[in-house]
Amino acid sequence: MKIRILIFLQFLYFPLFAQEGNIYQYLKQKWSKEFSSAKDITTTYHDNIKRMDKKNIPLAIQNNCFMILKSGEYITQNKGEKEDIKSLLRQIPTIELNDPTVAAFLQQNSPGQWTDYYYMIQALKKGETFDAARDGISISTQFFARPLNHNDYTKLKDIFSSNNKLLHDTYLEKMKFLFQTNGCPEEIAELRPTIESHVEDSPLKQEILKLYTQYEPLSKGQSAPLSSMKDTNGKNYSFADFRGKVIIVDVWATWCCSCIEKMPKFMQLKDEFKQYKDILFLTISIDRKSDQDKWLKAIKENNMTGMLNLISAPSANSHFETEYQINGVPRYFIIDKEGKIVTVFAPGPGKEMKALIQNTLKQ
Incomplete structure (x- = not known):
């Protein structure tokens, strides 16, 4: 009779008698299914707890880690909109990133994704919106x-x-x-x-x-590098020539579809500030010298003739793309009246850029 009881307990509490690797595989199998509801997730979590030895702390931590992983997936897939997410958040356990068991878990799972879920969940618990928390x-x-x-x-x-x-x-x-x-x-x-x-x-x-x-x-606050640029007539410029004005820059290229698509919004924003005398909207192309004809043609085709259009003109002492770390376009700059950088990573033309411009004009 005692032997039968022992066999039954071994079956019921399989994780207690398994090697650490088998314990992980056991939990992984239990968490491997697709979860269609918060209740499904929490039921799996609590069922695993019931089958554990309460003294097996590493196993409990691994179960917590899986809970966070699957909860994060569920919340993200549903964009935080399902009503049962609120009850799910209340049951997600706290966890310590420095714990060795957590580190071991992350070695076997996507560490970046798990961590993103972990912090998203913490923010949601504090009442943040899903978009702010993700x-x-x-x-x-x-x-x-x-x-x-x-x-x-x-x-x-x-x-x-x-x-x-x-x-x-x-x-x-x-x-x-x-x-x-x-x-x-x-x-x-x-x-x-x-x-x-x-x-x-x-x-x-x-x-x-x-x-x-x-x-x-x-x-922010650094002096804007005075890179060499030319206008459509070949006249040389640098940002020093515009001192006393707030400068709004659209960095673009003729081969950049996104740049062309957003240019009308930039010109529309320019028109919204046309009553201000101390502001200048301009474009800077990073097209190569061999493509200047394409640049001139694109200016006309996209009705950009109502503002100052410049093109990068590298010299022995100046290289616009290097000095401003241009790794992709479009890029947008805001430079204050003293030639100091407000931002050379401004948001695209829209409400956020407009607010930044208005704040800069007030200074």
């Missing part, structure tokens, strides 16, 4: 890109302050894209001491520190 750091085809916000910066600060090397490497890699698309705003600059002191030295870390050096001269 990740804004990574490129995604699932959602439109949005500006980085306080949730994204909090996530980066927490990660680089942690002891999780895997997450350090994962998010250092993401920092490359952040520099290219956002430059080095104050919030990114504030991460540098944490990266220097908490992240283990590596070629990737040195690459990111080098990017800090490259992009910091383009930060």
Whole structure:
């Protein structure tokens, strides 16, 4: 009789007697199905708890990790709109990123995706909207890109302050894209001491520190580099020629479809500020010298003749694309009356850009 009871208990509490790898595989199998509701997720979570030894803390943490992973998937797939998500959020456990079991879990799962879900869930629990809570750091085809916000910066600060090397490497890699698309705003600059002191030295870390050096001269308040440019008549210009005016710049190229598509909005924004005498809207093309005929033709075809149109004119001492770290177009600049950078990574023509221009004119 005792033997039969022992066999039954071994079957019921299989995870207690398995090796660590088997425990993980057991949980992975339990969490591998598609979940159609929050109730389905929470039922799986609590069923696993019932089958565990309460003293097996690593197993409980792994179950928590799977709960976060599947909850994050469910919330994201439904864009935070399903009513049962509120009840799901109340049952998602807290977890410690520095825990060795969490680090081991991330080694076997997508660390970036899991971490994005983890921070999204924390923000949602605080009452943030789904769009504000979801990740804004990574490129995604699932959602439109949005500006980085306080949730994204909090996530980066927490990660680089942690002891999780895997997450350090994962998010250092993401920092490359952040520099290219956002430059080095104050919030990114504030991460540098944490990266220097908490992240283990590596070629990737040195690459990111080098990017800090490259992009910091383009930060808010820095003097705008005086690159050489020419107008349609071949006259030379630099931003020094426009001192005393707020300068709004659209950096584009004739081969850039998105640039052409957004140009009418830029010209419309220019018209909205036509009553101001201390503002100048202009375009700068990065077309090569051999393509200047295409540039002149595109200006006429797109009705851009009502504003100053310039083209980059590299010289021995000046190269616009290098000095402004132009890795893609369109790009938009706002430079104040004193020739200081407000931003050279401005949002596209629209409400956000208009607000930035209005604030700059008031200064």
